[in-house]
Amino acid sequence: MTMNKLTVLPTETEILLPAGCPLTEVEYETPQRLIPFGCRSGSCGACVIQVLEGFGSLGEPDDDERDFLEDLGRTTGDHRLACQCRLRGDATIRVADDI
Incomplete structure (x- = not known):
């Protein structure tokens, strides 16, 4: 099984998840929220x-996600809704409210 690494900033927490795994699984992989x-x-x-x-x-992202992000004022193109993502390779993210 291929595993991919998700790095979550600012804590620099690294989580290994199976390829294609939804990011919602992050909450089951660490006691931190x-x-x-x-x-x-x-x-x-x-x-x-x-x-x-x-x-x-x-x-x-699909059109609905893009439209919703635009409604939220996240128009730079580097934002996503984590609940709509599936990890297919290594990625580094930051919760937008932590910026």
């Missing part, structure tokens, strides 16, 4: 992350 998941359906915005490295490793 690294990403504040809310609805898990892409409609609350609690889990907005900034992707610092490996944007393509999280899959492509």
Whole structure:
């Protein structure tokens, strides 16, 4: 099984997850609440992350996710809703509210 590394800043926590694993699994891999998941359906915005490295490793955002991020004012193109991402390669992220 291929494992990919997700690095979460600012704590620099590294988590190994199976390829294709949803980022919602992060909360089961560490006792810390690294990403504040809310609805898990892409409609609350609690889990907005900034992707610092490996944007393509999280899959492509669909139009609904892009529109919602724009509504939230996250228009730089490096933000995602963590609940909508699946890890397909190594990536480094930061929870957007920690910026």
